Amino acid sequence: MTGYSKLLMTAAVCLAAAGAQAKTLVYCSEGSPEGFDPAPYTAGTTFDASSRPIYNRLVEFEKGTTNVIPGLAERWEVSEDGLQYTFHLRPGVKFHTTDWFTPTRDLTADDVIFSFERQRDASSPWNQYTAGISYEYFNSMEMGTLIESIEKVDDLTVRFNLTRPEAPFLANLAMDFASIMSMEYADQLAAEDRMSDLNQQPVGTGPFQMVAYQQDAVIRYRANAEYWNGKPPIDDLVFAITTDPAVRLQKLQAGECHVMPYPAPADIEAIRADENLTLMEQPGLNVAYLAYNTQMPPFDNPQVRRALNMAMNKQAIIDAVFQGTGEAAKNPIPPTMWSYNEEIEDDTYDPEAARQMLEEAGVTDLSMKVWAMPVQRPYMPNARRTAELIQEDFAAVGVDVEIVSYEWGEYLERSSAEDRDGAVILGWTGDNGDPDNFLGVLLSCAGVGEANRAQWCSEEFSDLINQAKATSDQEERAELYRQAQVIFKEEAPWATIAHSTVFMPMSNKVQGYVMSPLGSHQFDAVDIAE
Amino acid sequence: MIRFFLGKLLYLVPTFLGVTIVAFGFVRVLPGDPVLLMAGERGISPERYDQLMQQLGYDQPVWWQYLEFLGRLFRGDLGESLVTKSPVLSEFLTLFPATVELALCAIVLATLIGIPAGVLAAVKRGSWFDQISMGTALIGYSMPIFWWGLLLIILFSGVLGWTPVSGRISLLFFFPEVTGFMLIDSLLSGQDGAFGSAVAHLILPTIVLATIPLAVIARQTRSAMLEVLGEDYVRTARAKGLPWRRVVGVHALRNAMIPVVTTIGLQIGVLMAGAILTETIFSWPGIGKWMVDSIFRRDYPAVQGGLLMVAAIVMAVNLIVDLLYGLINPRIRHV
Numbered sequence: 001m002t003g004y005s006k007l008l009m010t011a012a013v014c015l016a017a018a019g020a021q022a023k024t025l026v027y028c029s030e031g032s033p034e035g036f037d038p039a040p041y042t043a044g045t046t047f048d049a050s051s052r053p054i055y056n057r058l059v060e061f062e063k064g065t066t067n068v069i070p071g072l073a074e075r076w077e078v079s080e081d082g083l084q085y086t087f088h089l090r091p092g093v094k095f096h097t098t099d100w101f102t103p104t105r106d107l108t109a110d111d112v113i114f115s116f117e118r119q120r121d122a123s124s125p126w127n128q129y130t131a132g133i134s135y136e137y138f139n140s141m142e143m144g145t146l147i148e149s150i151e152k153v154d155d156l157t158v159r160f161n162l163t164r165p166e167a168p169f170l171a172n173l174a175m176d177f178a179s180i181m182s183m184e185y186a187d188q189l190a191a192e193d194r195m196s197d198l199n200q201q202p203v204g205t206g207p208f209q210m211v212a213y214q215q216d217a218v219i220r221y222r223a224n225a226e227y228w229n230g231k232p233p234i235d236d237l238v239f240a241i242t243t244d245p246a247v248r249l250q251k252l253q254a255g256e257c258h259v260m261p262y263p264a265p266a267d268i269e270a271i272r273a274d275e276n277l278t279l280m281e282q283p284g285l286n287v288a289y290l291a292y293n294t295q296m297p298p299f300d301n302p303q304v305r306r307a308l309n310m311a312m313n314k315q316a317i318i319d320a321v322f323q324g325t326g327e328a329a330k331n332p333i334p335p336t337m338w339s340y341n342e343e344i345e346d347d348t349y350d351p352e353a354a355r356q357m358l359e360e361a362g363v364t365d366l367s368m369k370v371w372a373m374p375v376q377r378p379y380m381p382n383a384r385r386t387a388e389l390i391q392e393d394f395a396a397v398g399v400d401v402e403i404v405s406y407e408w409g410e411y412l413e414r415s416s417a418e419d420r421d422g423a424v425i426l427g428w429t430g431d432n433g434d435p436d437n438f439l440g441v442l443l444s445c446a447g448v449g450e451a452n453r454a455q456w457c458s459e460e461f462s463d464l465i466n467q468a469k470a471t472s473d474q475e476e477r478a479e480l481y482r483q484a485q486v487i488f489k490e491e492a493p494w495a496t497i498a499h500s501t502v503f504m505p506m507s508n509k510v511q512g513y514v515m516s517p518l519g520s521h522q523f524d525a526v527d528i529a530e
Numbered sequence: 531m532i533r534f535f536l537g538k539l540l541y542l543v544p545t546f547l548g549v550t551i552v553a554f555g556f557v558r559v560l561p562g563d564p565v566l567l568m569a570g571e572r573g574i575s576p577e578r579y580d581q582l583m584q585q586l587g588y589d590q591p592v593w594w595q596y597l598e599f600l601g602r603l604f605r606g607d608l609g610e611s612l613v614t615k616s617p618v619l620s621e622f623l624t625l626f627p628a629t630v631e632l633a634l635c636a637i638v639l640a641t642l643i644g645i646p647a648g649v650l651a652a653v654k655r656g657s658w659f660d661q662i663s664m665g666t667a668l669i670g671y672s673m674p675i676f677w678w679g680l681l682l683i684i685l686f687s688g689v690l691g692w693t694p695v696s697g698r699i700s701l702l703f704f705f706p707e708v709t710g711f712m713l714i715d716s717l718l719s720g721q722d723g724a725f726g727s728a729v730a731h732l733i734l735p736t737i738v739l740a741t742i743p744l745a746v747i748a749r750q751t752r753s754a755m756l757e758v759l760g761e762d763y764v765r766t767a768r769a770k771g772l773p774w775r776r777v778v779g780v781h782a783l784r785n786a787m788i789p790v791v792t793t794i795g796l797q798i799g800v801l802m803a804g805a806i807l808t809e810t811i812f813s814w815p816g817i818g819k820w821m822v823d824s825i826f827r828r829d830y831p832a833v834q835g836g837l838l839m840v841a842a843i844v845m846a847v848n849l850i851v852d853l854l855y856g857l858i859n860p861r862i863r864h865v
Contacts, residue, residue: 220704240701
């Protein structure tokens with residue numbers, strides 16, 4: 001059968017199914033996926049279209065939480081020293097049967113090993129299966145140096161040997177880059193000399209299998225009838241790629257799609273008022289902050305940083321910039337994350353006291369730069385406006401602020417420099433729900449010159465973080481992170497600004513949608529009311 | 531005629547070389563690069579950065595990269611997208627029919643309305659029709675396309691519900707691409723209602739993209755007509771007692787068409803520019819939207835390949851217009 005006649009057959013089957021009232025859910029997605037192999041990419045848009053519908057991981061995030069639950073591994077053991085993780089795979093898991101692949105065997109340990117080795121081993125033919133590919137998440141989660149070896153114990157048992165104990169390891173395995181691919185399919189692609197199709201024609205074990213992708217327009221999926229966790233309630237899933245948020249909303253209101261992500265903040269009230277729509281919301285797993293350069297005087301003095309924090313009217317920023325769709329941040333991690341320290345008191349907004357503290361620190365006539373990001377991010381709707389409000393607040397305590405900005409790529413690079421001049425507005429969205437993903441990445445000594453924009457290296461803080469990372473007991477870890485947050489607050493390398501709220505407008509017909517705190521969009525449990 | 535053609539063709543060589551420099555240079559002049567954007571808030575260590583840049587071949591001197599680019603270009607290879615890893619040329623060719631379909635509809639609409647409106651405005655110079663149509667043309671010409679598109683969507687799709695909001699065809703229809711032109715493919719599919727759906731999806735984007743060329747064509751037609759209407763032969767024709775309609779329709783219009791045809795040909799560049807915004811608003815999967823995405827991602831090969839292809843097409847169309855012009859007006863060939 002030719003490709004076309006196959007496609008026609010598929011179309012005919014789809015139409016026939018439509019006759020039998022197939023349930024189709026249309027999701028107005030915000031952009032085109034970069035590809036369908038999640039490992040080389042870092043964008044949520046790509047993961048929503050690839051890893052989440054098509055693939056599974058050894059462990060998964062429980063819906064609506066950041067708890068790690070069994071996925072393709074039905075159980076696992078961790079050795080006493082935290083160096084060995086042994087996973088027992090679910091028997092009988094089927095890979096998708098698609099127009100481009102028919103599996104002859106179920107999931108085995110070989111598939112797991114293949115999925116990691118291709119990222120880990122630079123000499124693997126799959127490491128560079130298309131030129132210039134790189135595995136940024138695998139790399140930035142330090143999996144390369146963490147994993148010493150992966151061994152097949154038997155067909156359904158696989159063991160990871162680590163070089164050091166690392167508590168966030170399990171959460172890392174639930175991330176998109178750790179999706180499990182079919183080695184049998186890879187072998188077939190290699191034999192047919194079309195390895196690059198791994199990124200175009202995916203085969204996974206997930207709730208949906210891909211039918212077709214019309215570039216920049218539509219992605220079509222069909223429910224996986226053989227899904228190990230039960231067939232999803234809907235029959236077809238369609239992504240209608242719609243980049244403009246105002247147009248997405250129009251489509252939703254016109255009934256051209258059922259669910260849309262990322263509404264414009266200005267449209268929230270109109271969505272609430274629309275009786276055909278439901279607006280789901282939840283606090284985002286994110287933080288927006290202003291990072292001082294703690295290596296440059298006078299910001300190397302914690303008293304100066306605390307004084308400026310007290311001069312900032314956070315509530316005014318929440319009201320004006322977030323339009324009420326956020327909450328003031330007092331800690332560097334969001335309140336929905338475990339180990340969040342409730343007891344910490346936020347700096348009170350007190351310009352008078354701030355002015356006095358600055359004087360005591362011997363700082364007068366201070367001029368500084370505040371960097372405003374040129375783009376909107378989920379944690380920060382408008383950095384320019386935020387910077388202007390900070391400028392006013394700081395002027396009230398006698399600090400003169402100049403606002404600067406650069407193109408986004410350049411902004412990210414320049415703001416990392418250790419000798420950077422000025423305080424930077426930036427933020428973070430969690431990757432895996434682990435506190436280390438905030439505290440370790442953004443504030444430890446290891447991050448100076450990279451993600452640690454405050455260039456802040458407190459040995460006391462970093463020791464706690466490293467200790468927590470090597471501890472497997474979650475309650476013990478939580479206590480260490482709570483202590484770390486106390487040090488953070490005393491030292492004030494950042495002014496923590498806000499945690500933004502994430503919104504998800506959808507048609508009233510949509511049932512069972514659960515928002516992910518990690519910001520992914522999944523439809524395996526969603527149904528549509530007739 | 532052949533000498534005329536060869537002469538024109540010869541001009542294209544340095545122009546095309548110039549375009550390769552601009553296309554290659556443009557994306558590199560933009561601040562930021564693909565690796566930094568990919569690393570995002572996390573940042574990247576200088577060692578890893580160097581390693582990735584080297585993997586992509588961007589550690590070489592720029593002139594060397596340019597020569598490599600030229601070398602590949604002469605072998606018909608535009609390279610692979612840094613993001614999707616697919617060949618740039620095949621991505622371009624996949625998406626290009628969507629843009630052509632939209633641009634053709636827009637230019638046909640602009641011509642069908644623009645020429646009669648311009649003629650009528652010239653003939654009734656100073657009348658209320660002239661005032662209103664030329665005023666409207668000025669507004670159309672100055673309209674921010676993005677705002678105009680959204681306005682139409684909100685009115686016709688949102689409030690009135692007459693047209694679909696965006697896309698090329700209703701998602702209910704699903705058939706393989708044959709030509710890439712949705713109007714044709716929907717007919718070939720034989721599915722009931724597919725063609726109607728494709729037409730309905732074309733209406734608003736066509737109007738938006740046609741707006742500026744329509745205004746330009748109407749104004750150009752009017753001024754060309756005014757000029758011709760003042761000529762001696764028009765007066766003679768009238769003096770001979772020919773009916774006014776025939777004088778305008780045959781004697782005047784045919785001569786006025788020469789600059790108008792040129793103008794229509796030149797609109798191809800305007801259409802390509804307009805397609806970028808129109809496609810973005812209407813989620814139209816053409817090369818305009820693709821170029822915008824590629825620029826935001828600093829996808830060097832995609833941006834430079836796309837620019838080059840668009841420039842080549844504009845040049846080719848202009849060449850054809852020049853040749854047509856030579857055919858219509860023999861005097862041009864000897865200039």
